[in-house]
Amino acid sequence: MNAPATLPAFDVPPLNPDELPFEFSGSGGAYFKIWIVNLLLSIVTLGLYSPWAKVRRERYFMGNTLLDGSAFDYHADPVKILKGRLLVMAAIVVLNIAAEFNPLFNLVVMVLFAVLLPWMISRALRFRAHNTSWRGLRFAFDGLTWEAAKAWVLWPIAGVLSAGILFPFALANQRRYLFNHLRFGQAAFDIDLPVGPVYRVFGRVALLALVYVAVLVALGFVLGGPLDLFASGAMGQGGGREVFGLYLMLAMLALYVGFALIAPYVSACMANLSFNRANLQNHGFFSDMVAGRYVFIVLTNWLLTALTLGLYRPFAVVRLWRYRVEHLALLPAGTLTAFMAVQAEEARVIGEEAADLLDVDLGF
Structure with missing residues (x-):
């Protein structure tokens, strides 16, 4: 055949x-x-x-x-999570009680929290990585407390003191800390993330914020006249004040929502930038x-x-x-x-x- x-x-x-x-x-x-x-x-x-x-x-x-x-x-193990949370809650209660007896102790509490925060972050990342697996093989994290302190305390403080100019350095260092100390089995993750692309993300955010504020201001001018006419004709002088108060409240709400959406925008951009x-x-x-x-x-x-x-x-x-x-x-x-x-x-x-x-x- x-x-x-x-x-x-x-x-x-x-x-x-x-x-x-x-x-x-x-x-x-x-x-x-x-x-x-x-x-x-x-x-x-x-x-x-x-x-x-x-x-x-x-x-x-x-x-x-x-x-x-x-x-x-x-x-x-939920029991281990409970132990950790009870430990943190006990420490918070003790520190708050101590602060009630001496108001100056609040400053000590803030300093202590800033010192312990990097250690808690590194411990949490280790715990989560160790308890996550794929095809039976676990992840691991070996970041040091001092490196966490630079990424989550020192650089953010520098960002605040610089009126936000240095915040991209904080974000870039945090991503490097997360990726460069993560392993899958014994295979290491690594990331090449310069600060330049992070500044470009913040540049887009600044531009969008300016456009958003400009649109709100323009709407204020457009709607201001009709609101005044409505208030004076239908509600009198007192009503005008009420309408102005309502308008101010809506404007503040719009500003709050707009700026609250900056965080998810930056999160999406940084996720793309980091993984890529x-x-x-x-x-x-x-x-x-x-x-x-x-x-x-x-x-x-x-x-x-x-x-x-x-x-x-x-x-x-x-x-x-x-x-x-x-x-x-x-x-x-x-x-x-x-x-x-x-x-x-x-x-x-x-x-x-x-x-x-x-x-x-x-x-x-």
Whole structure:
């Protein structure tokens, strides 16, 4: 029998795809059930259930976040989280009581908090990394307290003293601290993030803020005349003052909302900037969130949460998480099977020598 001239074509997935997108398989309805139970049990137990609530929440989001068909996992022990939170709460209560007896002690409390904050940040990052895994292999974080102090205390103080001019240095140093000390197994993450692109993000933010304020001022002039006529004709002099007060309140609310949306805009831009300049050994990342779309999601989440008296909150969290996850991809330099095999072997050799440093979560 003669073979056919042409063979049927089959779609065979490549061994080394150019891009592996992250996926999220959860839903707002499913998370709502977890959220409402967590909320009720936390209220009934006066907050003592909150560590178990955190673990259930993290396991849901990690378990529904997929890469190459495999989900992430979260392994934290709620009892250890409770120990850390009770420790922090006890310290806060003691310091507040001491401050009542000596008002000058408030200054000591502020200084002590600034000193302890970097240590708490590094501990929290270690705890979270150690308790997160993918395909059975855990993450790790080895950032030092002094480096956290520079990124989260010294540079932000410099930003305040410089009227915001040095804030991009703070953000750039924080991202370097997060990525350059993170490992997956024994494979190290790294990031090449100069401060120039961060300044460009802040430049766009400044320009958008100026445009926004200019639009509000223009609307004020346009609506000022009709408001005055309405007030004087229908409500009298006293009514004019009331209308002016209402207009001033609305203008302040618009300013507050506009400037509150700066944070999510910067967050989206910095996520793109960070992931697109980060690597895991030879593997790269690609993030393509649209900052305007991200801000729109945040704004509508706020509105829907307010209109539903908070019941939309779990749907809002899922909606935002899904957008972040589904606009992120891994750019593999080789097969992940071989990469995982090497990392698993090295992890068995290294062992759990630092486990004693990861016994509590301080709640940050």
